[in-house]
Ligand SMILES: Nc1ncnc2c1ncn2[C@@H]1O[C@H](COP(=O)(O)OP(=O)(O)O)[C@@H](O)[C@H]1O
């Protein structure tokens with residue numbers, strides 16, 4: 001089967017591209033699909049979010065730490081007093097070795113060595129990351145050097161370079177999700193060049209709506225310009241919707257009128273404090289070793305992305321039938 005390569009796009013920043021890319025990939029991985037997140041943004045937001053998620057899920061916080069000690073003491077029939085707990089927190093807890101997502105090699109270096117497989121890291125079961133790093137800002141310069149403007153068709157060669165490398169790893173996965181920066185740039189173009197399915201992220205605010213339309217037009221232009229492009233627009237996904245807000249619902253209606261009823265996803269990603277918090281602290285998941293994730297807000301956050309992942313698969317299947 002062909003490996004779907006998904007890109008969440010919008011020409012505006014702060015509309016939830018990274019959050020939705022990562023949460024969708026996370027949920028696909030939980031459903032058993034081997035999923036790769038490619039971070040094509042030199043700001044490394046997806047890499048940071050997944051690094052925080054790894055740290056959160058692999059390291060005990062103070063409560064987890066004491067809970068474990070209490071359990072062990074109980075097993076041995078020992079008494080664990082408040083004093084002991086305080087002492088352990090003050091003296092031993094800070095000394096615990098912290099597990100962090102270890103990035104072996106930067107993607108910029110790996111791209112120049114034509115060996116991107118060497119930079120991929122495992123975040124959790126079925127979830128992998130092709131990480132971005134600060135030196136990825138040098139990517140446009142690197143491409144200009146190897147394809148100077150006197151080379152035939154240099155623009156397309158630059159845009160296609162990532163895809164050439166990407167081919168060597170793609171088939172190892174069931175799904176690939178690419179996170180892109182908001183600016184139209186060689187990064188976004190490189191992603192669109194290899195995308196199979198684009199999801200337009202639409203925050204229900206006017207400037208995001210304009211950003212979605214501009215992104216849509218831009219994709220169309222690229223499609224007309226390069227013969228090898230072959231992507232579907234899988235749909236327009238309403239994100240960060242404020243429930244019950246008149247303007248939000250109006251923009252949702254405008255989107256249906258503009259893009260067509262069927263184009264707009266049934267799943268709507270509402271505004272959730274918990275999702276915002278995942279951005280700062282990493283994703284919590286009750287199935288992980290540490291890091292909480294057991295209350296109803298976590299449950300709701302995962303449920304909404306589970307629904308989205310299912311709708312994405314359904315839309316892909318419908319697309320294959322046509
Ligand atoms: N459904 C949501 N509910 C609440 N906050 C959200 C939601 N989706 C994203 N955010 C927050 O909105 C901000 C911008 O999201 P981000 O994914 O970084 O956007 P982009 O990648 O388009 O710049 C972040 O602080 C993120 O935590």
Ligand SMILES: [Mg+2]
Nearest residue numbers: 017018045180
């Ligand atoms: Mg982002």
